[in-house]
Amino acid sequence: MKKIISFVVVIIALIAMTIYATMTGSIQVDTLSFIKTVFDPNDETMQVIRDLRFPRIIVAIFAGAALSVAGVLLQAIMRNPLADAGVIGISAGSAFVTTFLLTMFPAYFMYGPLFSFIGGAIACFLVFSLSFKSGLNPLKIILVGIAIAAMFTGLREAFVTICGYMGVMVDGTVSSNLSMRTWNEVEIIVFYGVIGLIVATLLAKWCNLLILQDKTAKSLGFNVTRARVIIAAVAVLLAGVATATVGVISFVGLLIPHIARRLVGHDHKVLIPFSALAGGLLILMADTLGRTLLAPQEIPASTIMAIIGGPFLIFLLRREKN
Amino acid sequence: MHIHNVVFSHDGTRNQLDGVSASVQTGKITTIIGPNGCGKSTLLSLVSRNNKPVTGTVQLEQKDVIDYKPKEFAKKLAIVYQQNDIPPQITVEQLVSYGRLPHQTFMKRNDTEDNEAVTWALTCTNLLHKRANDVSALSGGERQRVWIAMALAQRSEILCLDEPTTYLDIYYQIELLELVKQLNADYGLTIVMVLHDINQAMQYSDDIILMKDGKMVAQGHPKDVITTDMMQQVYDVRVAFTEDAEIGRYMIPLSI
Numbered sequence: 082m083k084k085i086i087s088f089v090v091v092i093i094a095l096i097a098m099t100i101y102a103t104m105t106g107s108i109q110v111d112t113l114s115f116i117k118t119v120f121d122p123n124d125e126t127m128q129v130i131r132d133l134r135f136p137r138i139i140v141a142i143f144a145g146a147a148l149s150v151a152g153v154l155l156q157a158i159m160r161n162p163l164a165d166a167g168v169i170g171i172s173a174g175s176a177f178v179t180t181f182l183l184t185m186f187p188a189y190f191m192y193g194p195l196f197s198f199i200g201g202a203i204a205c206f207l208v209f210s211l212s213f214k215s216g217l218n219p220l221k222i223i224l225v226g227i228a229i230a231a232m233f234t235g236l237r238e239a240f241v242t243i244c245g246y247m248g249v250m251v252d253g254t255v256s257s258n259l260s261m262r263t264w265n266e267v268e269i270i271v272f273y274g275v276i277g278l279i280v281a282t283l284l285a286k287w288c289n290l291l292i293l294q295d296k297t298a299k300s301l302g303f304n305v306t307r308a309r310v311i312i313a314a315v316a317v318l319l320a321g322v323a324t325a326t327v328g329v330i331s332f333v334g335l336l337i338p339h340i341a342r343r344l345v346g347h348d349h350k351v352l353i354p355f356s357a358l359a360g361g362l363l364i365l366m367a368d369t370l371g372r373t374l375l376a377p378q379e380i381p382a383s384t385i386m387a388i389i390g391g392p393f394l395i396f397l398l399r400r401e402k403n
Numbered sequence: 404m405h406i407h408n409v410v411f412s413h414d415g416t417r418n419q420l421d422g423v424s425a426s427v428q429t430g431k432i433t434t435i436i437g438p439n440g441c442g443k444s445t446l447l448s449l450v451s452r453n454n455k456p457v458t459g460t461v462q463l464e465q466k467d468v469i470d471y472k473p474k475e476f477a478k479k480l481a482i483v484y485q486q487n488d489i490p491p492q493i494t495v496e497q498l499v500s501y502g503r504l505p506h507q508t509f510m511k512r513n514d515t516e517d518n519e520a521v522t523w524a525l526t527c528t529n530l531l532h533k534r535a536n537d538v539s540a541l542s543g544g545e546r547q548r549v550w551i552a553m554a555l556a557q558r559s560e561i562l563c564l565d566e567p568t569t570y571l572d573i574y575y576q577i578e579l580l581e582l583v584k585q586l587n588a589d590y591g592l593t594i595v596m597v598l599h600d601i602n603q604a605m606q607y608s609d610d611i612i613l614m615k616d617g618k619m620v621a622q623g624h625p626k627d628v629i630t631t632d633m634m635q636q637v638y639d640v641r642v643a644f645t646e647d648a649e650i651g652r653y654m655i656p657l658s659i
Contacts, residue, residue, distance in 0.1 A: 290501065292490040296453050300484075301557070302477030302505040347492045 084351060087344040091355065095142070095362045102138050102369040103130060106376065136262040141368045141382065142361035143274040144259075144327040145337075147319040149360025150281050152334020153341075153353055154316035157288035158309045159209075161219040162339065163397060166201070166320035167331025169226025173233035174204025175317075175324040180237055184244060184251050194273055197321035204229050205317050220398075234329075259327055259368045259382055266326045273322040278357055280315050285349035287312060292347070330383040332390020333360055339397065404429075404561070404593075409449055409459035411442075419445045421617040422459070427610075429560070432587050432594040434604040437614035438638055443597045444485075444565055446614070450595060451482040451563050463561075477505035481554035482563040483547075486570065489538050495549055496534040499524055502556025524555035527586060544575030551582070562586065564596035568603070576600075580607050602654055605629050613637060626652060 148166060155164035155171075166172050178200025179193055189196075212218070212225045244251045287308045290298050298305050323330070337360045338352070345355045364382055367389075371380035404427040411420040419442045427433045427450070435443040448454040449461055452468045461468045463479060471479070481502070490498070502524065503517040525531045528548040533541065538549055547567060554562055564583065568576040584607055586592045598604045604611060604625065611628040613621045615637045621628045634642045634654070641657045 289490075290504070293501070294484075294488055296484060297487060299453060299473070300451060300477065300482045300554075301501060302472075302474035304473055347490065 084345045084355075088355060088358070091358045091362060095358060095365070098362060098365050098369065099138055099142070102141075102365060103134055105369065105373055106134065132264075136264050136267045137259055137368070138365060139267045140262045140270055140326055141259055141365045143270045144323040144330065145333055145360040145362070145364030146357035147270070147274045147277060147323040147360075148330060148333040148364070149337035149341075149356045150278055150334075150353055151316040151320040151323070153338045153349065153356050154281060154284075154288065154312050154319075155334065156338060157291050157349065158312050158316070159222055160291065161222055163219050163223050163335065163394070164226075165332060165334035166316065166324075167329055167333070168230065168335060168394065169208050169222060170204045170229030170231075170233055171201045171208075171317060171320045172324045172329040172331070173230040173237070174207075175201040175321045176329050177233040177237040177240070178203065179325055180251065181240055184240070184249065187250075193325050194269055194322050197325035198318055200233075201317040201321040201324070202314070204233060205313055209313070223398075260372070260379060262326070270322055270326045273318065277315055277319040277322065278353075281319070282350070282353050284308075284312055284315065285353055288349035288353075327364075328381075328383060330364065330386050332386050332393065333363060335397070336390055336393050337363060339393075404450070404595075405462045406446070406450065407460045407462065409446075409456040409461065411445055411449060411454060411456050413445075418457075419617055420449070420456070423614070423617070423619045424459075425612050425619055425622050427561075427593065427595050429593050430587075430591045431609040432583070432596070432607060433610040433612060434608040435595070435597045435612045435614060436599075436601060436604050437620075441614040442617040443612075443614050445617075446612075447482070447563055447565050447595065447597050451480060452476060453482075474505040477557055477559070479559050480561040480563065481557040481559040483550045483554050483565065483567060485566040487546075487550050489546065491539070493538050494534065495530055495536055495538055495541070495552075496521065496525070498538055498549055499530075499534075499552045499556050502553040505557055520556045520558050524552040527555055527590075528552040528582065542575075544571055544578060547571060547575070547579060548582070551579075555586070561593045561595065564594065566597050566599060569599060576603070583607065601629060601634075605652065605654065606650055629654065 151166045151171075152164065155166060155169070156162055175197040179196045182196045183190060183193060207229050208222065208226050212222045241251050290301075290303055291305070291308060291312075295305050320334075337356050341352055341356045341359055345351045364386075367385040368382040371382050371385050374380060406423060406425045406427075408422050408424050409420055410418055410422055412418045423442070423446060425446075435446055437443045445454070449456050450468075452461075452471075455469060463471070468476060500517065500521050503512075503520060506513070506517065506520075522531070525534055528551055530545065530548055530552055533545065538546060541549065547570075551562075551564075551567075567579055567583070571579065580603060583594055583596070587594050608625055611621075611623065611625050612619060613628050613633060620637055621633060631642055631644070634640055640659055643655050643657055645653050645655060647653050
């Protein structure tokens with residue numbers, strides 16, 4: 082019952098937030114004229130909304146969904162409630178590799194999502210292999226992850242600075258900002274996002290089994306390593322494609338799964354779809370807040386998430402100790 | 404099941420198992436005993452394929468256990484570990500139904516057969532009335548029975564138990580060993596377990612494997628293996644034996 086109510090509330094909130102986000106911003110539309118303009122394709126206001134606001138809203142929702150589901154998957158394979166693509170450096174790996182390769186080979190811009198996947202996979206592999214010996218201890222993973230994240234963030238900043246010094250144009254795809262999103266990017270994130278989310282839902286049963294200890298899961302004839310690698314690949318795909326379109330946004334994958342577990346329980350068959358919806362809602366809210374709070378100035382969604390997410394991680398770490 | 408001269412090392416420097424050969428008779432209760440660190444749990448981990456021997460083989464039905472496919476092997480042998488983390492928010496029935504995994508593939512599953520096996524496993528372990536309860540709300544003895552029920556749902560011929568009584572009160576220890584005995588008697592389940600308590604091992608086993616320092620010292624009927632000389636040699640403890648009208652031969656430690 083609680084599950085159904087939670088789903089209904091999140092879906093209604095998501096629809097309401099989408100409508101609100103469409104109507105507010107530097108061009109204000111009231112309800113009546115909004116309904117009028119929706120059915121008039123030649124209306125100037127409508128064109129602005131269609132070309133600028135709709136892509137932004139769709140990208141925000143899908144990025145949020147992808148990042149929070151990536152968080153759920155990473156937490157399942159690492160048996161660790163603190164894993165998040167942003168916090169443990171997967172997004173930073175994606176961002177660095179994408180920026181580096183697209184600046185060096187701008188002609189291959191259509192491979193952006195692939196580059197992003199490769200970068201995320203490298204970071205994920207590093208975190209995994211460096212913390213596996215400690216039995217994937219939650220705090221150890223976070224420490225290793227923060228180091229990896231710092232390293233890739235540093236590499237990317239150094240690269241951008243060097244390029245600026247040498248007068249090379251740096252590819253701007255990966256910037257932690259949701260403004261100026263185009264329908265092109267909508268296509269990318271919707272295509273890969275939908276694939277990733279569907280596969281993630283199909284892998285829900287594996288995620289449930291990974292909650293068992295490895296030796297127990299193994300004794301049931303379950304191939305633990307294969308499941309981990311496949312689920313990790315899906316998580317990296319989701320985190321990578323989100324990073325490729327909206328840049329690094331941390332903490333969504335930490336906050337949403339945690340709240341979602343409280344509302345709908347630990348069964349991944351329910352947890353994954355719910356986290357996708359709630360994650361979409363959260364980033365859409367963060368972005369809408371960011372662009373309306375100090376309009377026409379914009380606060381990036383990633384900044385808002387960092388402000389909410391930082392204290393939340395500390396809160397979780399404190400609980401973890403008890 | 405035959406264990407041929409297995410050598411195993413966790414770190415490559417010290418051998419936890421140093422050339423152990425033993426056998427497990429079908430339909431019997433075999434118990435591995437020995438002092439701490441003698442390699443008894445390690446031997447069980449090779450039998451259950453959780454670890455691979457460095458050299459030597461473990462054969463089940465004339466086939467090396469390593470050569471079985473994971474699910475195929477899980478249909479032959481189930482294991483319950485000493486300590487198990489309980490997943491959050493899971494009912495007894497859900498957890499026990501995980502034991503059906505070896506019989507399911509991504510596309511194919513037989514729900515009737517699965518339900519029958521789960522109900523049977525819950526009945527055997529006397530948990531039928533608790534099937535809808537949350538596992539974390541159960542007592543220690545009940546939790547251990549849930550893990551046994553999960554292993555039973557695998558419908559394997561062999562059931563391994565790694566120190567199943569260690570964290571239990573004496574009441575639940577006896578309850579659990581009686582359950583094991585009953586499963587063996589009623590369903591012909593082959594049992595391989597590791598026990599700490601020598602008297603319990605003596606009382607409930609058909610066959611004893613006695614180990615020390617990674618080697619097997621003796622294997623055979625409890626009364627032939629658990630003797631004054633052997634206890635002195637393996638545990639460094641002086642013991643005496645006495646007869647009890649109800650349970651028979653009983654060991655009393657005298658001094659070190």
